[in-house]
Amino acid sequence: MAQNSDDISTLSFILIGMAAGAAIMYFMDPAQGRRRRALLRDKAYSASLQTRKAIDARTHDLSNRAHGLRVKASRMLH
Incomplete structure (x- = not known):
């Protein structure tokens, strides 16, 4: 069994x-x-630029959602 594993790792x-x-x-x-x-x-x-833009967009979206939840919670308490 060990021999077969060694053969596969050598081939890899x-x-x-x-x-x-x-x-x-x-x-x-x-x-x-x-x-x-x-x-x-x-x-x-180009791929790194697209990734950076996607992360920035997601971060902006999550920030806006968090702000909306904060405002909703504030209004519910008042």
Whole structure:
């Protein structure tokens, strides 16, 4: 049983290494690597900007909801 587990972890390690090597070759290609890296950088920046905007919108929404609940509670007490 332990041998089978070791075989799977070795195979996983080899596959991860091959994938990492392929990714390095893809992005370090002298002909197209610069373009690919720039595209990846732009996509990562865009994704981070969209995530930041979504978090800001959610934060603003929750702040407004909390304010509304506070006003409702205040009116119920008076």
